[in-house]
Amino acid sequence: MKAVRLYGVGDLRVEEVAPPAIAADQLRIKVLAAGICGSDLHNYRTGKWIAQLPVTPGHELCGEVLEVGASVAGFQPGDRVVADSRVWCGECPACQRQQFNLCTGLGFVGEVCDGGFAEQTLLPPRGVLKVPAELPPSVAVISEPLGVALRVVNQLRPAAGAAVRVAGGGTIGGLVALLLHEIAGCQVQLSEPNPARYQLLADIIPLHPAGDFAYAVEATGITAVLDQLVTEIRAGGRIALVGLFHHAADFDFNRLVEREIDLVGCSVFADEQRQALALLPQLADKLATLTAPPITLDQTPQTYHNLIAGNSRWLKSWIQP
8 A cells, every 4th residue: 555654854755565454452444534734744844753763644534444453342344433643641640530632651643653644544443533424534634633723722711702813824723713713702813924824714714903812822833923922912811822833942931920921731632622523514614615625645745845835825735545
């Protein structure tokens, strides 16, 4: 079968590989759609979270169960599923509290095991969620990043009708903006330098001009952007951090103390992916307008370069193996 394999920083190859051998506690899944995430690009650029090499990236995936391991119950061939991207240890204090997103050894599909940038993949039953067969794979695959975005909204806890500044209109920032409008009833101020991407979101969300705001979302991973949010937010405000920062930087924490600004981290999702799946039918039409046409596995390396260069107007690029 064909697969995209990461061999190291900047080294992504499309190869023919043998289909993986299924274990008794696994599901063999035919990949129908696989989304390219910002963390996939981060790993390509830095190798930061990769636990094994080579590895098949791709933690956002929708597929069809082809084969069920001998000890697996509750699944059968033909079931449509999406991946729960988290790989938790099950033993640490956070896992014992069922807070799997805070696992001390938390890893992700496509980093600690092979993921979805292939024709087939293997996942344990705890790592998948069933989805209705009528939901298009290109929409179902968004349940993972939509779950992350919903976690951001839940962590931010904005008041109904509040003004929220969202810095960054990429996948997560854009989905957060959509949820803030559709679910939380907030007034969204979006900072996004890509005019095509800004317009894509403005076509489905009534974006408000920059002004006073008490809540913000940092979805760029750029220290200067966070610095500006801290400067401009109302005293006593709250900022949710979800962007991936590529380097350490100096930061004046005294401003947080003096103005009582809350910074809250957003680590993947708790149960929000299940909640996101329930929202997909309601949001499907709008999500479809934010999604690029599918690419093939062979086109994936070049698409990585295009996305890193900022040459995409879409919020989500995805692979159709």
